[in-house]
Amino acid sequence: MSDSQREGAQSYEIKVGLAEMMKGGVIMDVTNPEEAKIAEESGATAVMALERVPSDIRKEGGVARMCSIAVIEGIQQTVSIPVMAKVRIGHFAEAQVLDAIGIDFIDESEVLTPADEEHHVDKHPYRAPFVCGCRNLGEALRRIGEGAAMIRTKGEAGSGNIVEAVRHLRQVNGDIRAIQSLRSEELYTTAKDLGAPVQLVQYVHEHGRLPVPNFAAGGIATPADAALCMQLGAEAVFVGSGIFKSEDPEARAKAVVHATTHWNEPEEILAASRGLGEAMVGIEMETLSESEKLSNRGW
Amino acid sequence: MKTVGILGIQGDVEAHARALERAGAAPRRVLRAAEIDACDAIIVPGGESTTISKGMDRLELWEPIRAFAASGRSVLGTCAGAILVSREARAADAHEPVATLGLLDAVAIRNAYGTQVDSFAATPAPGSDPAVADFRCVFIRAPQLTELGAAVQVLASVEGRPVLVREGNIWAATFHPELTNDPAVHAAFLSY
Numbered sequence: 001m002s003d004s005q006r007e008g009a010q011s012y013e014i015k016v017g018l019a020e021m022m023k024g025g026v027i028m029d030v031t032n033p034e035e036a037k038i039a040e041e042s043g044a045t046a047v048m049a050l051e052r053v054p055s056d057i058r059k060e061g062g063v064a065r066m067c068s069i070a071v072i073e074g075i076q077q078t079v080s081i082p083v084m085a086k087v088r089i090g091h092f093a094e095a096q097v098l099d100a101i102g103i104d105f106i107d108e109s110e111v112l113t114p115a116d117e118e119h120h121v122d123k124h125p126y127r128a129p130f131v132c133g134c135r136n137l138g139e140a141l142r143r144i145g146e147g148a149a150m151i152r153t154k155g156e157a158g159s160g161n162i163v164e165a166v167r168h169l170r171q172v173n174g175d176i177r178a179i180q181s182l183r184s185e186e187l188y189t190t191a192k193d194l195g196a197p198v199q200l201v202q203y204v205h206e207h208g209r210l211p212v213p214n215f216a217a218g219g220i221a222t223p224a225d226a227a228l229c230m231q232l233g234a235e236a237v238f239v240g241s242g243i244f245k246s247e248d249p250e251a252r253a254k255a256v257v258h259a260t261t262h263w264n265e266p267e268e269i270l271a272a273s274r275g276l277g278e279a280m281v282g283i284e285m286e287t288l289s290e291s292e293k294l295s296n297r298g299w
Numbered sequence: 300m301k302t303v304g305i306l307g308i309q310g311d312v313e314a315h316a317r318a319l320e321r322a323g324a325a326p327r328r329v330l331r332a333a334e335i336d337a338c339d340a341i342i343v344p345g346g347e348s349t350t351i352s353k354g355m356d357r358l359e360l361w362e363p364i365r366a367f368a369a370s371g372r373s374v375l376g377t378c379a380g381a382i383l384v385s386r387e388a389r390a391a392d393a394h395e396p397v398a399t400l401g402l403l404d405a406v407a408i409r410n411a412y413g414t415q416v417d418s419f420a421a422t423p424a425p426g427s428d429p430a431v432a433d434f435r436c437v438f439i440r441a442p443q444l445t446e447l448g449a450a451v452q453v454l455a456s457v458e459g460r461p462v463l464v465r466e467g468n469i470w471a472a473t474f475h476p477e478l479t480n481d482p483a484v485h486a487a488f489l490s491y
Contacts, residue, residue: 007420014418017439017478021345021378024309043353045309045346080390080409081347082440104415104440127416261308261330261354 008127015129015149018082018105019213022046022150022236026226026257027215029053029240032071033078039243042253046082046105048238049075054111054158054294055241055280064112066094072101084131089298090116099126105150106130108143110297111157111240118299123147133217135168135295137175137204141196144212151210153234154295155218158241160282162219162228164295169216169232179204218295221246221279223259223272230263247277301489304329304338306364308354310346310379314477322485332363340373340489343380345439345475348388348409351379352397361400368402373468375488381471382407382442402469404448411443423455423462431455434481436462436474444473454487 009015025045030036036047049067057064067085076083082104087094089108094115098106106128108121123130124147132143133154140151153172155165175194179201182190187205191198203211216234220226221242229237239256246252255272262268290296300323305315307328316326319342329335341364343351355361368374376384385407388397399407412418420437431454444461447453455463462473463484468491476484 005421009416009418011420013478014420014437014439017437017475018415018418020311020314020478021347021439023311023313023346024307025347025350040349043309043350045350076414080395081349082415099416102414102416129415257350257353258357 019150043257138194245280345378
């Protein structure tokens with residue numbers, strides 16, 4: 001018996017494949033193995049390892065970097081679901097470290113302090129797939145052009161306020177609908193205006209969607225927030241501070257998972273919304289200056 | 300045209316729906332016992348086996364799916380779904396086991412190849428059924444099937460390990476036939 005040589009994990013198809021497997025699920029931010037265990041027990045499809053959740057990064061300030069190796073390894077040993085971790089925008093050496101540790105997904109994230117104010121990581125050579133944030137279609141397609149296998153809205157991380165995630169979801173999906181209505185010769189100027197590769201604009205024109213899964217992140221704090229994002233076209237949700245900054249993380253984690261599965265069933269979203277205790281305290285966008293908005297990071 | 304339910308708790312439901320349409324069946328996302336029972340066949344898709352199994356607890360779907368299989372209608376599990384249809388699921392390391400449906404006489408070893416950086420694609424060696432050969436297999440944090448019962452037929456293998464098996468009306472693939480454009484596996488599943 002002989003079969004063909006293996007095609008490795010650098011293959012873009014395999015990277016996008018893992019993103020496909022996370023659809024309909026909830027990816028939860030965790031800062032230690034104990035939180036990771038609670039997330040897994042609650043039905044999370046993956047955990048995101050980081051040293052501080054975004055609301056603490058916002059409060060405490062300082063440079064936010066990739067999670068410590070000890071915490072990542074502790075989480076990898078504790079859960080069997082995929083383990084993701086964040087790298088600073090443009091910090092390809094942090095990405096190399098995560099790839100070497102066998103991380104399942106890398107988030108090149110605006111939540112951490114950027115390492116490069118001009119360039120993102122060239123994401124193609126890595127074995128681990130990448131997810132990146134976006135506010136609009138041009139940003140999404142630039143990241144996909146660099147090799148991202150999953151896109152998420154930036155929203156406004158650590159704010160507990162869903163308004164920015166809604167804005168970004170509507171923007172991306174509205175941009176997609178607008179491109180669908182164009183004639184083929186109009187796609188070249190559109191690509192120039194978006195600052196996006198023309199082949200990817202043509203893909204969106206033909207298929208009416210991104211070539212990779214499109215998830216929501218940044219400000220999800222309640223089961224209804226998750227359902228709102230899903231109804232606006234997100235294919236899965238990330239919950240950062242919303243779980244472990246709430247009064248009863250385990251109940252809230254289960255409830256967000258429940259509402260994400262049943263995103264279009266109001267009775268089920270109601271059932272998921274009962275008996276949760278207090279949600280995290282939110283921040284109004286007007287109280288944040290432009291320099292305090294994490295979503296402004298990334299280019 | 301066959302109506303094929305795809306268990307819709309979590310995972311790549313949409314990719315299976317597209318593959319079923321290509322193979323000439325009518326896909327339907329199912330979450331409730333009555334919806335499952337209204338189908339001619341069902342698929343437990345790829346995704347996270349722990350997430351799907353917890354959803355099955357909450358929706359009380361274990362017995363309805365067992366009853367569906369007992370009625371003789373076909374069930375296909377891919378990747379996480381292959382784990383869930385097996386007799387038993389073991390972790391490659393110290394992680395806790397997940398509950399399974401016990402429809403297929405095999406033991407699934409979860410994440411048997413490693414993490415995502417060890418995921419891969421390969422073309423299988425010919426198995427016992429020529430209808431399901433000559434396609435690419437995409438393995439994503441894939442399980443392996445071991446301790447196969449005598450009634451389990453190996454339809455395709457990669458690197459000497461079974462990757463597509465069938466025991467009567469129960470089918471399992473450790474790879475993702477729904478992610479490649481080749482409808483061979485879905486077509487074979489629908490033909491029985």
